[in-house]
Amino acid sequence: MTQATPAGEAPNEAPDRDWRIIGLIGTGHFLSHFYMLCLAPLFPIWREEFGVSYAVLGLSVALMSAVTALLQTPVGFLVDRHGARPYLVGGTLIMALSISAMALAPNYWVILGLAVLSGIGNSVIHPADYAILGSSIGEKRIGRAFAMHTFTGNLGFALAPLAIGAMTQGMGLGWRAALLTVGLLGVPVVAAILLQSGILKDQARPKKGGAPIGRQVLLSRTMLMFFAFFLLSAMAGVGVQSFLIATLDRLWSTPLAVASITLTAYVAGATGGVLIGGWYADRHSSHFTFVTGLTALAIILFLAMGLVPLPDPLLPVVALAAGTALGASRTPRDVMVKHAAPPGQMGKVFGFISSGLPLGGAITPVPFGLMLDNGVPWLVLPCVALLLLLSLLCAGTARGGALRASRSTVPAPAE
Incomplete structure (x- = not known):
């Protein structure tokens, strides 16, 4: 092998x-x-x-x-x-x-x-x-x-x-x-x-007596916080993809065509932004700062769409910017997880943490749908913003734990 x-x-x-x-x-x-x-x-x-x-x-x-x-x-x-x-x-x-x-x-x-x-x-x-x-x-x-x-x-x-x-x-x-x-x-x-x-290379085997292995890794505070980061990010993303059109309709009576274009712009930005994040991650080490800044920008833009009656032509532009910001933050996030994973443990770490993505997709639709059904569509996008803010807090906690763990074993890699 x-x-x-x-x-x-x-x-x-x-x-x-x-x-x-x-x-x-x-x-x-x-x-x-x-x-x-x-x-x-x-x-x-x-x-x-x-x-x-x-x-x-x-x-x-x-x-x-x-x-x-x-x-x-x-x-x-x-x-x-x-x-x-x-x-x-x-x-x-x-x-x-x-x-x-x-x-x-x-x-x-x-x-x-x-x-x-x-x-x-x-x-x-x-x-x-x-x-x-x-x-x-x-x-x-x-x-x-x-x-x-x-x-x-x-x-x-x-x-x-x-x-x-x-x-x-x-x-x-x-x-x-x-x-x-x-x-x-x-x-x-x-x-x-x-x-x-x-x-295609396999991982080096972890050394005995080194970093924690097995369930110890996954149940560590660092990995649980990364799992929460992925889960909350997915909940926010699914909330936007599933209910942005209905929310804009209920809030501002946005025409269906404009709302559909707005959602398409968000998805296009999120998809293309991933490549921007990959380019950044290979050239800079300040990954957490990058993720924080872009997520904060997305929070502001979602709050703007949910709380301010923006002109119809501006909605797709704002959504494109929000999607691009979130998409670009995803690759540095993944690199942060790679650096935090102990040697030889990447399969279980990414298997566990990425399971937060489908779980987030399963949790989100019902409560967000209830907001629309109960006449409080103004809560939808602020809740998306809140989920993103909570995800950042989890990411910060996870990064801090990873840095502390790395100092106790080997020199920490770049953020």
């Missing part, structure tokens, strides 16, 4: 090799997110063909996400113990074959079981990806590597509905042919990972 280079040495300084690794991992991450959203566009077709309600249809996506979130941390332990590459190959193959097999499903309940199986495969992606990137990519490009990882995942989310819609509506393919096609796309990705596996 290929091990990562010792601490203090650059694991890989060749740009072409780094970008090959980033491309391999990013393509698998793209498929992971693509598969999670490729089922929802088929709900109207399945409702007619299988005679089930939309609530039951929603179980396919809900179970896939829930299984992914629940298994990420256990899989992270396995990744740290046995190496990331076999799990990455196996997980990607399980996802691809599960989606492909849905094309042969005789009824919806088989699809539901395959959705659970796909979630099992998907649970591997975050712990394995971050373990490989953290061990294989040189420090000069780790920010851009994490940024591309996030960007390709967001791209998968964005393209899945469009691709399935184009196949079933524009190209006239049946839903079975469409799922078989997109599912089989994972096979060459798995083949490429296998063929290029020599450049």
Whole structure:
């Protein structure tokens, strides 16, 4: 098994090799997110063909996400113990074959079981990806590597509905042919990972008697605060994505077209901003200061949209700026977690902390919907701002704990 280079040495300084690794991992991450959203566009077709309600249809996506979130941390332990590459190959193959097999499903309940199986495969992606990137990519490009990882995942989310819609509506393919096609796309990705596996490095094993390991790591104050940081950030982001249009309508009677453009501007800014954050993370060490400044800017902009009747043409501009600020803060956040993770523990750390993202998405919709239902839409965006403020407090506590821990072992890395 290929091990990562010792601490203090650059694991890989060749740009072409780094970008090959980033491309391999990013393509698998793209498929992971693509598969999670490729089922929802088929709900109207399945409702007619299988005679089930939309609530039951929603179980396919809900179970896939829930299984992914629940298994990420256990899989992270396995990744740290046995190496990331076999799990990455196996997980990607399980996802691809599960989606492909849905094309042969005789009824919806088989699809539901395959959705659970796909979630099992998907649970591997975050712990394995971050373990490989953290061990294989040189420090000069780790920010851009994490940024591309996030960007390709967001791209998968964005393209899945469009691709399935184009196949079933524009190209006239049946839903079975469409799922078989997109599912089989994972096979060459798995083949490429296998063929290029020599450049994917596993983590160095932690030394006995060194930093805490196992559950000690995850239950430390530092990691719990990073988990809360991710959870609260996700809650705020889902609140905006799910309810910005309805909130602007209820608050200011914003036309639907303007509100839709405003949301699109926010999502575009959040997606593109990730790349800005990656560029910054590779060139500067003040990661926490950067995250704090951008999150504070986003808080101010959300409060402006929620408390001040802005002109319609200005709303998309403000939303674009808020989205870009939050997106740019995400990659330095991930680099902070990497620096805080003890040697050889990156799989479980990222598996645990990133499970806060789907959990935040599950928590947010009901309370925010109740605000709108009970005639207090003015609370929505201030609550988003409050969640972001709380996330910053958690990030500051986590960073302080990481710095204290590093001083007691080895010299602390840059923020």
